[in-house]
Amino acid sequence: MEAELQTQTYECSIEKALNVxxxxxxxxxxxxxxxxxxxFGELKSAIHGVSSKALTDTLRHLEVHDILxxxxxxxxxxxVEYGLTVKGQALHKIIHEMKMWAREWA
Structure with a gap:
């Protein structure tokens, strides 16, 4: 019972970030x-392989979470134009680090 209660109240920060x-x-x-x-068209052209539906869903999700x-x-x-919010701009460091990791390890 105690473990179940801890699971309900504990939120992993990585899990929260991945949900967004x-x-x-x-x-x-x-x-x-x-x-x-x-x-929209510029994004669709720049992102190889994304369907219109997937792009629309992604844009809506990021808007709801105040990323764009x-x-x-x-x-x-x-x-219609899409741009990053301050919260979205804060992800620039993560993107840069992912690029560095991919250059070395991927």
Whole structure:
């Protein structure tokens, strides 16, 4: 009973982070947005192999978790841009470290 209670109240910080940024396409979206705001089509072209549905789902997930912001403009046709929030920009260090790790070990 005590172990069950501890499991319910204990939250692993790595598990929490992976719930937000652990999706298949998440880091690639963040990587692209570290260079500035982009439109959906620009992201889709830059991320090899991502489907429109997967990209849409990833963008919505990151918006809900305050990693990126979606800005819609009243143009014809409608224009939408995605950019990183301060919280999303804080992931730049992690992306850099992943690149360094991949160069050495992958």
């Amino acid at each position: 940024i652990g999706g298949k396409w998440t880091f690639l979206v963040i990587r692209e947005l570290t260079h500035g705001k982009k439109r 912001v979606r800005e819609a403009f009243a143009t014809v046709p409608p224009t």
